[in-house]
Amino acid sequence: MLGSRIRDVPDYPKPGIVFKDITPLLADPAAFRVMTGEFARQARESGATKVVGLEARGFILAAPVAVAAQIGFIPVRKAGKLPGAVHAVSYALEYGEATLEIHRDSFVPGDRVLIVDDVLATGGTAAAAVEAIRRCGAEPVGLSVLMELGFLGGRGRLALDSPSLPVTALLTV
Ligand SMILES: O=P(O)(O)OC[C@H]1O[C@H](OP(=O)(O)OP(=O)(O)O)[C@H](O)[C@@H]1O
Numbered sequence: 001m002l003g004s005r006i007r008d009v010p011d012y013p014k015p016g017i018v019f020k021d022i023t024p025l026l027a028d029p030a031a032f033r034v035m036t037g038e039f040a041r042q043a044r045e046s047g048a049t050k051v052v053g054l055e056a057r058g059f060i061l062a063a064p065v066a067v068a069a070q071i072g073f074i075p076v077r078k079a080g081k082l083p084g085a086v087h088a089v090s091y092a093l094e095y096g097e098a099t100l101e102i103h104r105d106s107f108v109p110g111d112r113v114l115i116v117d118d119v120l121a122t123g124g125t126a127a128a129a130v131e132a133i134r135r136c137g138a139e140p141v142g143l144s145v146l147m148e149l150g151f152l153g154g155r156g157r158l159a160l161d162s163p164s165l166p167v168t169a170l171l172t173v
């Protein structure tokens with residue numbers, strides 16, 4: 001049901017990339033509710049005390065999870081968007097390079113953090129988020145994504161740095 005709401009867009013944003021467009025899913029309230037409920041269940045089962053969303057599509061998915069699971073939402077933003085003191089991590093993703101940032105004071109001691117995003121491709125973005133959270137002194141307890149592009153090896157890449165981090169995908173291609 002969720003898979004039928006994701007649209008393939010060939011050659012976007014670059015030739016050779018098949019872009020997984022989640023906007024049809026976001027426009028379908030039943031599908032959005034199913035997805036949010038599944039992520040919220042994972043948040044509860046992992047004992048997460050915070051949900052991190054990755055700008056920009058990750059924000060849309062993670063914010064309702066935080067509300068449903070009744071835990072705080074923490075934004076990881078692209079460089080230059082957060083007003084406070086930040087930790088910054090640069091990384092490569094399937095179709096480019098970027099720097100993400102997180103407020104240094106995002107967490108309290110003992111916080112357990114579930115990262116929520118739409119797509120796990122090469123794993124560069126997720127690995128950078130894990131590093132940023134750790135630099136803040138908090139513990140990542142899971143990565144939950146809507147769709148994993150298995151052929152790009154993101155899960156294996158994450159396992160190199162974080163062998164015990166549970167990675168859960170609602171859909172895998
Ligand atoms: O596994 P990777 O190869 O790192 O790719 C996955 C990331 O790529 C996309 O983010 P993008 O930077 O395009 O941001 P957006 O949400 O602002 O479109 C997607 O939302 C993931 O965060």
Ligand SMILES: Nc1ncnc2[nH]cnc12
Binds near residue numbers: 017094095121149
């Ligand atoms: N193929 C893809 N589709 C959508 N988002 C992505 N992020 C990285 N690769 C992607």
